[in-house]
Amino acid sequence: MSHPALAIEALATRLDSPQGEVRAVDGVDLELRRGECLALVGESGCGKSMTALSVLRLLPETGRIADGRVLLEGEDLLALPEAAMRAVRGRRIAIIFQEPSTALNPVLTVGRQIVEVIRRHTALRGRAARRRAAELLAQAGVPDPARRLDEFPFQLSGGLKQRVMIAAALAADPEVLLADEPTTALDVTIQAQILDLLARLQSERGLAVLLITHDLGVVAQMAQRVAVMYAGQIVETATREQFFRAPQHPYSRKLFDALPGPEKRAAALAVIPGQVPPLVGEFRGCRFAERCDEAIERCKWVAPRMVELPGGHRARCLLREKGPAAAPGEPTVVASRRAAAAAAGAPLLEVRDLKVHFPIRRGVLRRTVGWVKAVDGVSLDIAAGRTLALVGESGCGKTTAGKAILRLLPLAGGSVRFDGADLAALGREKLRRLRRAMQIVFQDPYASLNPRLRVADILAEGMRALGVGASEAERESRVAALLEQVGLPAEAASRYPHEFSGGQRQRIAIARALAVEPRLIVCDEPTSALDVSVQAQILNLLRELQERLGLAHLFITHNISVVEYLAHEVAVMYLGRIVERGTADEVLGAPKHPYTEALLSAVPRISGRREIVRLAGELPSPANPPAGCHFHPRCPQARAECRERWPEAVRLSRTRTVACVLYRSSAASSI
C-alpha cells in the first residue's frame, strides 16, 4: 500500500499562555492523499492554523509539539533533525499564509524573495534562477512578470501579493501545499481569481493541498474531502459530496444552519449557544456537549471516539454510534417576507449626491494638488423599519459614506436630510442634539469599546452627553433594560469590556447605540470580525430589534449572504459611486449592472459550483479613477462609450436604478 502524501497521527501541540498550557491541537489525525485538496474547516481558535504550523515545525516560540507523528511519504518529520527539516520546508512542503501583506518581506524585491527559494532548493543560479522566477510569476497569473521581479511588495495590490506568495511557495515544486486561509484577507472578486489559480495549479501539478478555511462556500468550491475541526480535535471527515449532503456531527450541522442566506429570510438563524470552551485543562466528555442541543447525559462524561459511518464518512459523536443521521431537509425557499411586507413609507434618511473628498498634499508648502474622491455622489433613501445594505469591496468608499452620513467626516458636497432636517447645514450644537437619532455600530468589537470604562459607563456616556434620562438613577435602570434587550446578564454592567467575547462585545456596542433611542443605526460591517455561529446571533439580534423598535438600518457590508438574509433594499457601490440599487429581490435575484453580476457570481456558494463572471484586475485607486465609467477597465461588456463619460443612473422600475450604458434604451426616466 502506498503512503498518503501527508499523514498526521495523534498530533498534539501545546502553547504556553498566561492562563496556562493551551492544548491548541489535541490528538489530530488527518490523511492528505496525493493530488487531493483536503479542506480543514473550523472557526477561529479551533487549532487549524496550529496544525499546519506543527506540520512544518514552525510554531511560535511559546509552542511545542507534545506528541504524535507527521508522516511525509512515510517519513516522520517530527523525528528529523532541524537541518533535515529545513530541506523539507519549501522543497517538499510549502505554505501560504492568510495575510500576504505581512508575509512578504517589505524591504526585499519580489524577485529576491522567489529566487531565494530557487537557490535554496534547486541547482539554478543567477540568470537562470531569475528566469525561473519570472516563469513562476507568470504561472501564478502575475501580468508583466519580468518587470514585477524588481518591484517591492508594497507596490503590489493584495491579490498580486498573494500570487507572489504562491509563486514563491511553488518555486521548488513541492508535493504538498498548506494554504492557511489564503483568500480571507482578499475581496470576493479577487478571492475568486486566487481560488481558480489554486485549483488550476493543483490539478496541473498534482499537488496535495491542505486548505485551511472557515468559509464553507470556499470548501464547496475547492475541496475533494473535508475535515471539520472543533476545540483542537477533528470532529468529522468526509468527502465533499457526503459532507454537503448530510453532515454527521451536530457541530457541522449547526454551522450550516447558522449560515445566512436568502432561503432563511423567513426566520431567525440557528445559533450555537455559548462559546468554544477554553483549551486550558482536561476535557472529560464531548467538547461540543455544552453547546449541543442534541446532547444526551452520556455526552458530558464519555469522550466520543471517531465513528466509522458508511462510505468512509467519520464523525466524533456518540449519537452516530447508532448510525448516520439523515440529510437535513431542503430548506424551502420562502417567498421573501420582505417583498411581501408593505412597501416602505416616506424615507427617514435621504442622501443626495453625497461627496467626501480627502486632499492629496504635495510640494514645498503642502499645497493640495488633488483629491481622493472616496465618496463621489452617493444618493440613497432609507425608511423607518427598513434595512438598506450598502455593498461593495474594500476601498469602494462604503464605510466613508456611512461615517459621512453621521457627519463623523466632513462633507465635500451633497445633502443628508434626516427626517426633513439637512444635517450638512447644521451647526455644531444643533447637530449634537440630532445625534440622538442616529447611531453607529462598528466592525471591530475589540476597538469599539474603551477598555478602561465599565460597561455601565460605556452605555451611560451617550445618555449623559445627550441628556437622555432625567437622573442618574433613571439612567442606571435604563442601562439594565438595555443589557436585557441585547441579551446580556444584568451583572455585565459592572464589568469591563475585556471580560467579554467578541460577540458579547458587539452586543454591548449595539446597546450603546440603542441607549440614546436612535431611529437610524449605521451598521458598519458589524459581523465581519465574528465567526459564523456568533454572526448568526448578532444578525438575529439586529433583526429582532428592528422589528420591535422600528429602526432604520444602513447596513454596510461586503458579505453577500448577509445581505441576502437581512436587506430590504440593496445599493452596490464601486469606487465611490453607486452603480445599482433596488429592492433586495431585484438586485440580488436579477442583477443588471455587470459589476453586480460579477460580484454576486464570485461569492462561493455551498450549493456547489456555478458559472463565475470573472473580473480582470483589481479595484483602481480612488485618487485616480478611470475616466468615464469607473468600472470599464474591468468590465466584460465594456464599450467604447464607457471610456467617455460616467453613465447617468437609469430608473428601471419604481425602486430600481442602474448606472450603466447597457440599460439606456430601456430607460423610463432618469434621475
Added chain:
Amino acid sequence: MLAYIVRRLLYAVPILLGVNLLTFALFFVVNSPDDMARMQLGAKRVTPEAIEKWKAERGYDKPLLWNEAAPGLEKATRTIFFEKSLRLFVFDFGFSEDRRDIGREIAARMWPSLALAVPVFAVGLAVCVTFALLLAFFRATYLDFWGVVVCVAMMSVSTLFYIIGGQYVFSKLWRLVPISGYAEGPDALKFLVLPVVIGVVAGIGANTRWYRTLFLEEMARDYVRTARAKGLSEPAVLFGHVLRNALIPILTGVVAVIPLLFLGSLLMESFFGIPGLGSYTIDAIQAQDFAVVRAMVFIGSVFYIAGLILTDLSYTLVDPRIRFE
C-alpha cells in the same frame, strides 16, 4: 524629493528663530546685562563705572530690542537682540570673555572633537550591533539572559565612573597610556585610545539592549516565518531578512546624531584634556562665559536640525517604501 528637502530646510528657519528668542530671553531678559557684569567682575570691583565699562567693551550697553536714540533703521539694528542674537544666523559669534574670536575657536576645536567622537561612534555602532545580533541569535538561552543582565548592569554605571576607573587602571596602575592631554597629528593616537575605548564601553549596555529589542521585534514578524517556511537556515533568515529590516530604525536613529558628533563629548574631553568643543563648552559654563554658551546653543541647534534632515534622507535611502513614494 527635492521639494521635501526644501520644505525641511524652510522649517529650520522658524526653529532657529525660536531657539534664538529663547536664548535671548534666558540671557538678557531674566537677568539684565548689569547682573552679568556684576557676576563677571566679582564682588570687589563692582562700581557703577566698572559695570558700564564692562558693558561697553562687550556691546551690552545698548537697549534690548529697540534703540530710540539711533537714527532710522538702526533703531532696530543697534540693539542687543540684533547684534547678539540675530547675528548668530550668519555665524557671527562675537568674542569670548578672554577676547577671542569664538568663531575661529570653534573652527579650530572641531577637529579634536571629531577625532574622538567619530571613532567612538563608528566602533561603538559596530560593536553594539554585533553584540545585539549575537544575543538575538541565541535568544531565550542563558547567553541571552546573562547578556541582558550585563547590559542592564553596564547601563546603570555612570559614565563618570567609566572614565575615572579607566584612567586609574590603564593610566595610573598599568601606565599604558597618558592620563590626559592631546597632540596634533599621529601622536594624537596614544591620547585617544583610552577615551575611545571608554566611550565605546560606556555605550555598550544601553545600545546593545536597544538593538536587541529591535532585532527581536523584527524576528516576531510574519515574513520571518515565511522565510523559515522556505527552508532557509537561521543565519540566512537573520542576515538576509531580519538584519535589513532592523537596520532601518538603527541607521536612521544613528544618522540623527552624526552632526552632533561635531559638538564633541563634554565629559570625555574635559577629563582627558582634549581641546575640543566639548571641553570648550564645559569651560564656558564653568567660567560663566555667556557669549560662548550662546554660540554653542545656536550651533547645537543647527546640527540637531541637520540631523533631522539627514534622518529623513536616510529613510528614503534605506526604506524602499518611502523611496518610491
Added chain:
Amino acid sequence: MPVVLATDVLLWLLVAAGIGYALYCRGRAHLAAPWARVFRSPAAVAAAVVLSAYLAVALADSLHFRPALARNAEGGARGYSVEVLSVLDALVPGLRTRTEKTYSAPLATRSFAKEQIELPGGGITRDFPRLRWGGAHLRDESEWAQDVAWRTAKGLGLAAVLIGFAALALRALRRRRPEVPWHAGFLAFAVLAVIFCPAFALAGGYHVLGTDKVGNDVFYMALKSVRTSLVIGTVTTLVLLPVGVALGIMAGYFKGWVDDVIQYVYTTLNSIPGVLLIAASVLMMQVAMDRHPEWFATAAERADAKLLVLCAILGLTSWTGLARLLRGESLKLSELEYIQAAHALGVRHGRILARHILPNVAHIVVIAMVMDFSGLVLAEAVLSYVGVGVDPSTSSFGTMINAARMEMSRDPAVWWTLATAFVFMLALVLAANLFADAVRDGFDPRVRVGEVAPAGAR
C-alpha cells in the same frame, strides 16, 4: 521647630499620591493586573525592596527641623539654631558631628596624612595622628581588630534577628499570595541587613567608609545623597508630567494647527543640546538667586530652592520625549472606533480627552515615569560635575564624585569616596532599571521610551 522645605512637601505628596494610586488600582482589576504582572518578576520584587530602603532613608531625611538652643540666661524667647536638621540626622547623630580634620581611610584610627605632632614628653615628630573620633574609644590601637570584629558580630546578630522576622513575614506572605516571588525580596532584604547592620554598628566608633577632604564622614554623606537623588528622580517627573501629558495628548487628538504649534515648540526645545539648555537656565537662575538673597531664611532653604529649581529646569527641558510618545499614541487612539462612537454620541472634546484618551495612555505615563528615574539620577551626577547641578552644600552623588575625582591620582589613592558613591549609585540605578524593565514588560512591552539623557551624558 519644624522646618518645611518645598522638596519635602513634594516628596511626601508623591508618596501620598503613590499610596492613593495603589488603593485606586486595588479595586480595579484592569489597573491592578499589570502591577500583578510586574510583581511576578523576581528581579522586580528584589528591586522594589532595595528601592524601598532608599525611599525610607530619603523620607527620614525629608522631615526637617531646627533644633532648640539652650535657653539663654535672661530667660528670653527660646532660640533656634540656624542649622536645619532632619530626622535622619537625629537618628544617626554621631555621623554628622564627628568630623575629622581631613581624609581618613575606612575604619582607620589614624589620619591619612602625616602631620607634625607634639610628643607628650616634648619634641615634635612627623607621623599619622590619631583621629579625633575614629577609634578614639580604643585605649590601645592593638585592640582595633578585636573591637571591629566584636562590633561586626553585634551587627550581624541584629541582622540575624531582622532576617528571622523577615522569614516569618515571608511565610505569611507566601501563603497569601503564592504567585509573587517573595523569596527574591527576602534575599534582597537579607543582603541589605547583612551589609547595613554591621555598618551601623561600626559607625558608632569608626568612620565605616572613611572621611573626605574636610573630614566629613563619607557614609553619612552617602546617606544624605540618597534624598537628593530621589528628589531629582521623582520631583522632576512631577514637573514634566502635566506639561508632557497635556501637550502630548492635545497634539495627537486635535491634530491640525494645535499639533503644528506643539510640535514646533518641542522641536525647538529639543534642538538645543540638553546640557547647554540646562546649564544656561541654571546659570540664569543662579544669577537671579544671587541678586535676591532676601528670598531665603536659611542656607538650607536656599539650597533646597536650588534643588527644586534644578528639578523644574530638568523637567521643563525633558517633557518633550513624553509628549512625543503620547502624541503618537493619541493619534492612533483618536482614530479608534470607540472615540468615533463617542463623537457619534455627541460627547464633548474635554470629556473625550479625560475619559477616553487619558486613561488609555496612562500606562505609558507610568512606564515613562519609572524609566526616566534612573536617567535622571545619572544626569544629576554629570550636571554636578559640569557645575550646574545641585548647590555645593547639598550632598549628592554628583558632588561626592566631583570632590573626589582628583584624589585618585594621589599615592596611595583616596578611593573610598568614589567607591562609596559608585556602590550607592549603582545599587540605586540598577534597582531602578530592573524595576522599570519589569514595569514596562508588565504594562506594555511595545512602548519605547527613548533613553532619557537630559544631560547628554555622551
